[in-house]
Amino acid sequence: xxxxxxxxxxxxxxxxxxxxxxxxxxxxxxxxxxxxxxxxxxxxxxxxxxxxxxxxxxxxxxxxxxxxxxxxxxxxxxxxxxxxxxxxxxxxxxxxxxxxxxxxxxxxxxxxxxxxxxxxxxxxxxxxxxxxxxxxxxxxxxxxxxxxxxxxxxxxxxxxxxxxxxxxxxxxxxxxxxxxxxxxxxxxxxxxxxxxxxxxxxxxxxxxxxxxxxxxxxxxxx
Amino acid sequence: xxxxxxxxxxxxxxxxxxxxxxxxxxxxxxxxxxxxxxxxxxxxxxxxxxxxxxxxxxxxxxxxxxxxxxxxxxxxxxxxxxxxxxxxxxxxxxxxxxxxxxxxxxxxxxxxxxxxxxxxxxxxxxxxxxxxxxxxxxxxxxxxxxxxxxxxxx
Numbered sequence: 502x503x504x505x506x507x508x509x510x511x512x513x514x515x516x517x518x519x520x521x522x523x524x525x526x527x528x529x530x531x532x533x534x535x536x537x538x539x540x541x542x543x544x545x546x547x548x549x550x551x552x553x554x555x556x557x558x559x560x561x562x563x564x565x566x567x568x569x570x571x572x573x574x575x576x577x578x579x580x581x582x583x584x585x586x587x588x589x590x591x592x593x594x595x596x597x598x599x600x601x602x603x604x605x606x607x608x609x610x611x612x613x614x615x616x617x618x619x620x621x622x623x624x625x626x627x628x629x630x631x632x633x634x635x636x637x638x639x640x641x642x643x644x645x646x647x648x649x650x651x652x653x654x655x656x657x658x659x660x661x662x663x664x665x666x667x668x669x670x671x672x673x674x675x676x677x678x679x680x681x682x683x684x685x686x687x688x689x690x691x692x693x694x695x696x697x698x699x700x701x702x703x704x705x706x707x708x709x710x711x712x713x714x715x716x717x718x719x720x721x722x723x
Numbered sequence: 724x725x726x727x728x729x730x731x732x733x734x735x736x737x738x739x740x741x742x743x744x745x746x747x748x749x750x751x752x753x754x755x756x757x758x759x760x761x762x763x764x765x766x767x768x769x770x771x772x773x774x775x776x777x778x779x780x781x782x783x784x785x786x787x788x789x790x791x792x793x794x795x796x797x798x799x800x801x802x803x804x805x806x807x808x809x810x811x812x813x814x815x816x817x818x819x820x821x822x823x824x825x826x827x828x829x830x831x832x833x834x835x836x837x838x839x840x841x842x843x844x845x846x847x848x849x850x851x852x853x854x855x856x857x858x859x860x861x862x863x864x865x866x867x868x869x870x871x872x873x874x875x876x877x
Contacts, residue, residue: 519803519806520806520852520853521801521803521806521807521849521850521851521852521853522773522801522802522803522806522807522850522851523851523853523854524803524806571875575867575871578867579864579867579868582860582864586860589857593853595851595853595854597851597854598851598853598854598857601854601857601858601861602857604861605857605860605861605864608861608864608865608868609864611868612864612867612868612871615868615872616871616872616875624741624742625741628741628742628744628745629744631745632744632745632748635745635748635749635752636748638752639752639755639756646766648772648773648774649766649768649769649772650766650767650768650769651769652769652770652771652772652773653773653802654773654802655802655803658802667762667765667766668762669755669758669759669762669763669766672755672758672759673755673759676751676752676755679748679751680748680752
């Protein structure tokens with residue numbers, strides 16, 4: 502019944518999951534992203550947090566930082582939610598559904614870093630939060646323009662080439678994902694990674710990387 | 724600022740400050756929006772919409788008239804009808820109280836008590852149900868963050 506017309510982008514479809522009009526698909530490309538996100542989500546679930554050590558320079562003294570159990574539990578919850586949102590975003594077959602998963606990734610990323618008390622981390626998280634909120638406008642605007650310009654949201658229809666997706670819709674989508682996933686704005690991430698709590702912090706990076714790879718596929722294929 | 728800096732150094736100094744992040748993103752957004760405004764005349768509205776919206780000011784349910792026939796079968800357009808075999812049967816109803824409100828008054832049908840089902844609900848709950856699930860998940864996560872920050876002891 503289905504026929505994914507983008508053999509040159511992601512290869513043939515291996516497996517199709519139907520949710521009404523939203524038909525998620527696993528091509529070699531999206532399946533690879535899915536497996537990567539799945540591995541990292543499992544790692545987050547099973548692993549224990551790192552314990553940072555400060556070494557006093559020029560002496561033998563060092564002190565370990567305390568891992569707050571409440572914070573740890575909350576961070577793990579947010580990291581798992583972020584992983585699940587990433588799993589959804591990389592396989593979904595619908596533009597609006599993709600934007601929803603992308604904004605969920607943005608919110609969970611804020612959640613991972615929001616609970617720290619370190620001033621630098623909170624500063625960066627605040628700026629990041631503003632950008633992520635701002636980015637929902639071009640993100641959903643892009644999906645809205647896709648719908649208005651082509652009459653449909655399903656990637657199965659849009660990827661065919663028969664539909665002319667406006668260039669500005671693609672630009673909005675990329676801009677939105679840039680804001681949500683913070684992919685090119687690494688300065689905020691450099692500050693954020695001062696926070697302790699690997700591997701939960703690393704979920705921020707993994708999710709934004711996968712999100713950006715996925716939106717690249719979408720924009721090229723449309 | 725030292726005078727002998729190259730242009731790349733100056734740019735990297737600006738973008739390496741977290742405080743400039745929002746302004747940088749806003750600048751990028753403004754550039755894209757201006758490009759969008761320029762290209763706006765070339766974008767045509769596609770008439771054959773999958774999720775069409777119709778307004779009927781004469782309806783007693785006016786702004787919240789979601790289409791569809793109460794107690795009847797509602798035709799719902801779907802991208803893949805074979806995936807939604809029960810589209811049109813799920814929420815195309817009014818409660819008896821809402822029906823009474825809509826029949827006897829002209830604008831009480833617009834209040835929240837008159838929650839009519841209809842085509843929009845069919846789309847939200849049936850053909851695009853996963854969207855609704857993800858939306859509520861976003862809300863859940865956001866409330867989770869807010870409640871954790873509010874309840875943590877300082």
